[in-house]
Amino acid sequence: MAKYITRRVIYMFITFFLIATATFFLMKALPGSPISSASKLSPSQLAIVEAKYGLDEPVPVQYGKYMLNLAKGDLGNSFQFKNASVTELIVKRLGPSFILGSQGLILGVTIGIMLGMIAALRQNTIWDYGSTLIAIVGISIPSFVFATFLQYWLGVKWGILPVALWKDGWLSSVMPSIALAMGPLATASRFIRTEMVEVLSSDYITLAKSKGASGFEVAFKHAFRNALIPLVTVLGPLAAGLLTGSLVIEQIFAIPGIGEQFVKSIMSNDYSIIMGTTLFFSAFLIVVIFVVDILYGIIDPRIRLSGGNN
Amino acid sequence: MKNKKFLWLFSLLLVVGLFLAACGGKEEGSKTTTDEKEKEETTTPAEEVAADEEQVLNLNMSAEIPTLDSSLVTDAVGFDILNNTNEGLYRLNQENVAVPAISDGEPTISEDGLVYTFKLRDANWSDGSPVTANDFEYAWKRAMNPDTASEYGPYMMSGVIKNATAISEGTVEYTELGVKALDEKTLEVTLEKPIPYFLSLMSFGTFLPLKEEFVTAQGENYAKNSEALLYNGPFTLKGWDGTGLTWQLVKNDQYWDKDTVKLTQINYDVVKETATSVNLYTNGEKDRAGLTGEYAMQYANDPELLTEADTSIFWFKFNQERVGKKSPLANKNIREAISKAFNKDDLASVVLANGSMPANYMIPKDFTFDEDGNDFRDVNGDMSTFNVEEAQAAWEKGLKELGVTELTLEILGGDSDLSKKMDEYLKSQLETNLKGLKITLKEVPFSVRLELDTSQDYDIQVAGWGPDFQDPYTFLSLWETGGGNNQMSYSNPEYDQLLKDINGKLALDPVARWEAMAKAEKIIIEQDFAIAPIYQRGLMFLVKPYVKGVVSHPFGGDYSYKWAYIEGKN
Numbered sequence: 001m002a003k004y005i006t007r008r009v010i011y012m013f014i015t016f017f018l019i020a021t022a023t024f025f026l027m028k029a030l031p032g033s034p035i036s037s038a039s040k041l042s043p044s045q046l047a048i049v050e051a052k053y054g055l056d057e058p059v060p061v062q063y064g065k066y067m068l069n070l071a072k073g074d075l076g077n078s079f080q081f082k083n084a085s086v087t088e089l090i091v092k093r094l095g096p097s098f099i100l101g102s103q104g105l106i107l108g109v110t111i112g113i114m115l116g117m118i119a120a121l122r123q124n125t126i127w128d129y130g131s132t133l134i135a136i137v138g139i140s141i142p143s144f145v146f147a148t149f150l151q152y153w154l155g156v157k158w159g160i161l162p163v164a165l166w167k168d169g170w171l172s173s174v175m176p177s178i179a180l181a182m183g184p185l186a187t188a189s190r191f192i193r194t195e196m197v198e199v200l201s202s203d204y205i206t207l208a209k210s211k212g213a214s215g216f217e218v219a220f221k222h223a224f225r226n227a228l229i230p231l232v233t234v235l236g237p238l239a240a241g242l243l244t245g246s247l248v249i250e251q252i253f254a255i256p257g258i259g260e261q262f263v264k265s266i267m268s269n270d271y272s273i274i275m276g277t278t279l280f281f282s283a284f285l286i287v288v289i290f291v292v293d294i295l296y297g298i299i300d301p302r303i304r305l306s307g308g309n310n
Numbered sequence: 311m312k313n314k315k316f317l318w319l320f321s322l323l324l325v326v327g328l329f330l331a332a333c334g335g336k337e338e339g340s341k342t343t344t345d346e347k348e349k350e351e352t353t354t355p356a357e358e359v360a361a362d363e364e365q366v367l368n369l370n371m372s373a374e375i376p377t378l379d380s381s382l383v384t385d386a387v388g389f390d391i392l393n394n395t396n397e398g399l400y401r402l403n404q405e406n407v408a409v410p411a412i413s414d415g416e417p418t419i420s421e422d423g424l425v426y427t428f429k430l431r432d433a434n435w436s437d438g439s440p441v442t443a444n445d446f447e448y449a450w451k452r453a454m455n456p457d458t459a460s461e462y463g464p465y466m467m468s469g470v471i472k473n474a475t476a477i478s479e480g481t482v483e484y485t486e487l488g489v490k491a492l493d494e495k496t497l498e499v500t501l502e503k504p505i506p507y508f509l510s511l512m513s514f515g516t517f518l519p520l521k522e523e524f525v526t527a528q529g530e531n532y533a534k535n536s537e538a539l540l541y542n543g544p545f546t547l548k549g550w551d552g553t554g555l556t557w558q559l560v561k562n563d564q565y566w567d568k569d570t571v572k573l574t575q576i577n578y579d580v581v582k583e584t585a586t587s588v589n590l591y592t593n594g595e596k597d598r599a600g601l602t603g604e605y606a607m608q609y610a611n612d613p614e615l616l617t618e619a620d621t622s623i624f625w626f627k628f629n630q631e632r633v634g635k636k637s638p639l640a641n642k643n644i645r646e647a648i649s650k651a652f653n654k655d656d657l658a659s660v661v662l663a664n665g666s667m668p669a670n671y672m673i674p675k676d677f678t679f680d681e682d683g684n685d686f687r688d689v690n691g692d693m694s695t696f697n698v699e700e701a702q703a704a705w706e707k708g709l710k711e712l713g714v715t716e717l718t719l720e721i722l723g724g725d726s727d728l729s730k731k732m733d734e735y736l737k738s739q740l741e742t743n744l745k746g747l748k749i750t751l752k753e754v755p756f757s758v759r760l761e762l763d764t765s766q767d768y769d770i771q772v773a774g775w776g777p778d779f780q781d782p783y784t785f786l787s788l789w790e791t792g793g794g795n796n797q798m799s800y801s802n803p804e805y806d807q808l809l810k811d812i813n814g815k816l817a818l819d820p821v822a823r824w825e826a827m828a829k830a831e832k833i834i835i836e837q838d839f840a841i842a843p844i845y846q847r848g849l850m851f852l853v854k855p856y857v858k859g860v861v862s863h864p865f866g867g868d869y870s871y872k873w874a875y876i877e878g879k880n
Contacts, residue, residue: 032757037384037461039760040778042794045464045478052459082377083534084552092553148585156589163593164586165579166555254581256555269757 008293012286019282020275024066027266027274028059034079034269053079066275075279076272080265086276090258096166097245097257099173104180105242109235111181112188119189120196120227121219131189138186144248147179151252164254176253180246184238188231195227229299236292240285365574365876367857368596370581374555378547379533380518381453381460386868392515393867394559394576397543399428399446399497400512402863404873407679408510408780412441412519412542414495423504423818424472428497433566435521436541443491445519452525453516454484462516466778470511472500504817507781514779514866544571544872555580559871572859572875588852597857601850603728606664609852616851617665621674621864623785624774626721626842631799633767638717640799642839643708648770649694649835649842650701652739658845661735662728665848670695672831673782674846677864680824686782689828693836694843698743705744716746722768725753729772736772736844763797771798772844777865782827783812784865789834789841800840805833854879 035041035049050056054065069076075086112135119131154175155163161175162168199205200223208222245259258277265273373387380392401411410416414431433441453463454477467474472488488500501508511517524532524540531538536550536557544565550557559576562568581587584602588609591599601609609615626648630640638644654668667675670692678686709715723733730753737749754762762768775795777784787793790809791801808830816823834840853860856879861870 030757031755031761035461037465039764039795040465041461042464042468042478044480045461045468048456048464048478048480049459049461052457078553080376081374081553082382083379083532089553092551151586151589156593159593163589163595164581165590165595167579251582252586254555254579254583254586256553260582267755 005294008290012290015286016279016282020067020070020279021063023275023278024063025059027271028062030266030269032269034271036268070279075276078273079270080268080273086272089261089273090276090280093245093256093258093261096173096255097250097259098243100176100180100249100255100257101239101243101245103173103177105184105239107177108181108184109188109231112185113192113231115185116189116192116227117196117219117224119193120200120223121215123197128193131193135186135189138182141182142248143179143182143246144252146182147176147249147252150175150179164252166253166255172253172255176249176255179249179252180242184242187234187238191231191234192224192227195230196223199223199226229296232292232296232299236288237285240281240288244281244284363876363879365572367573367576367871367874367876369576369578369598370587370590370596370600371578372580372582372600374553374580375550375557377533378539378550380449380515380520381458381463382533383515384461389515390867390869391547391559392518393543393863393869394545394871395539395541395543395547395562396515396518397433397565398512398514398518399430400509401872402510402513402861402866402870404861404870405683406676406780406861406864407683408513411513413512417509424501426499426501426508427492428499430495430497431566433542434564435524436546436562436564437524438564439521440494441519441521441542442494443497444494445521446497446517447489447491448522448525449518449520450489451484451487452520454478454487456480456484460516466511466514466516469502470505470508472502475502503813505813506817506820506823507779507783510780544568544870545573545576567872571872573871576871591852591854597854599852601852602664606850609850610663612852614852614855616853618849618851618862619665619667619674619676620776620847620849621677622774622776622847623669623672623674624772624844624847625669625672626844627763627768627771627773627798628800628839628841629766629768629771629798631766632769633765637769638708638712638714638719639769641708641712643704643711644717645839645842646694647701647705647708647744648740649839650697650704651743652736652844653696654844655696657732657735657739661732662845664728665850666845667848669843669846670835672785672835672841672843673827674777674785674864677777678780678782681820686824686827689824690831693832694839701743702745705747709746716748718748718750719769720750720752721770721772722752722754722759722762723772724759725755729753732844733772766797766799774847780865782831783809786812786827786830786834798840800838802833802838802840805830805838808833 034053034055035046038046041049047056054062066076078084078086078089081089115131115134119128122128151163154161162172166172205218205222208218213222245257245262247259247263249255250257250260261273262277262281264270265277371387373385375387375391376385377383377388378391378395380396383389383392397411399411399413400408403409412430412433414429417426417428419426430441430443435441450463450467450471452458453460454467454474464474464478467487468478469475473482473486474488476482477484477487488502490498492498505511519542521540528538533539535552536547539547541547541562542565544562544567545559546562548558548560556579558578561571561574565571579596581590584600584605587596587599588601588605590596601615628639628645628648629637631637654670658666658668671687671690673686675685675687680686709717721733721736723729733751733753737751740749741747752768759771763771763773775785775788786809788795789800789805790796791803791806808826812823812826812830816826835843856876857874858877859874861873862868863870
């Protein structure tokens, strides 16, 4: 186990390094410049600004410097926000994204599991079809449509919840969280249903039933536990995606989250923010996948973690 | 068995723990927002009592403030906020004429028009200290200091303030810039050459004063948030954390003209979605909402709709030399044909439908005025208007001269929904009206378009320009032979000579200069058909009827709230 973990940690660092390198060179290949008024400046004026930000050096040199600073934990300064460091921006913007992501995830997965179980236990009944329908709707309606719909009805028409903005404490997070929950809800319910159906038809369930275990006991104690295993696998990347923010939802509800910066930084060639957000997201995902793999091994005894054949 | 159960439980705990840790951030987050709310509540009620109507304005912004360091600002939001929190020598008034602000009356100008001496009025910074001539000298030199790496400093000052061009070429030290504090309240500015629009430049954000002591004391921290800034304008900024989506402007009690200012507070939130912004407006949380796309159409007949002419103009650039090779557009008749072959009225009212106006000119409407207040637009009127017969006649002639019967040309445009819609319309208009013309469309992101522009790798480009100062020259100078924005191999010695005169020997003769500029515009649009104007951008808003006195400006900061007030809300 220890050997396995050490190995994995080394791989994690290599992965991270490769992502950083690839992102850096791809980003430099983007057309355009982070200097917003570059087209208005004369070559000598532009040269002064570029020199200040080290953009005048060859790309490999810039890469070397960036990696050295990265090793020191310095992500540099943003180009768009001229007085803000990347770390500062990420830290400030992460909070709201994290809140929405975690609430959306918990809500979506909980309801998804319930729907999936109902569907599996009441196979081919109206319950099953109903839950399938919800899952299909959840996966096929884009979140921005759903979010706009929520905003109009719950916010404008009925006035139950704030329309947008991050000002009313927890209430502000309700609508965006619901909108975010649709994806994980659909995923979880489909996974649970499929697994449960399979598990419920296996021999040991029949045995449990024949031993006189109640329907409830069979469903939760025997079937659900086993059906949960594959869900854990998809939950990791899903969590990483949700917790690091969503461009669409943050835009619609005017929330100061990090998700929006993923896209905006690319549009404005803000090199340091592109690197900062990408690396942050990758690190998060790498760690989550690692944790999930470890958990997976613990939950499911059929999977053996060994240092040997990885 | 028991052991396995324990492990299972343990891993479940871990997962739950991860969630809880994630939720842990929530309390902190919501706490700070309530704190902010409390702060807001404690400041407003006291002021509420004073007026019988709450003088608070609630606004949406479409983007964050990237920076408020006046040497570094390059964007619309930054200049807009600066225009309301700070004040330079001049300020645009309600009629959009630059009038003395921190300058105490008109400056004395030397005979040759090169030396301006400003007397400063008694005005204070928000910390109570006086605004001095040194604040201007320091700020302008700082903007030219290579260590500041300002973009707009060199851009705005080159060719205007003495030595600025040489400084940005690195041949002269930035300390040699032609600005000098003669004493505490007297500022002497030396120009490179007479600049007729110099005083209107003095209202621009890059020329704002900065208190040296404060900026140096703050060091790296300067302009990081609303506390790390000083204000000398109608409002002070509050609650801005440097990257956030929310901030407030609060009436500045130290402002010299504070009796004019009626609003006590303006609450800003950054809302990037039009739908959200409209919903907040409908809900009564916001007093103004910008409309785009389908929303502009949906609210076209709303009584609260306000259409404003923006001062950006969009046009076809005809590239006469594509990547070093002469293109069919080098033929004047071909350019004339295309200029006249599309219906601009329908384009503006049906396709764009966002308040934009058809443009048969290059210098926008409602932008510059002569000394009697007449719009520059009145001089030349409309030129090169939509006319299918003339277009077809020119087209036949052009094709004959080129010795071909058909042409395939590419239109390079933006990749937004609106530009795509417009490009499609232009393509169909041109192909229908000009026999033998085939148009291909190339729609790319802005940065790519800039690159293609620089390398002159396009046939026809839909491009635009917004003014940087209040003078037709900001548009006319674009087409100077070899100019940085020309990028279409247009060259006309007569035009170049006119440009030289406009900012040279005619600089001190406003009437002759005005005429020369009108002539130059004619050459571009009507004589050479160097570009074909398409539309002048319009902006559409929903504005609550109780919002009064907001002034919108043709350049620099978009709005002034100095004269704004609330009336009839209750």
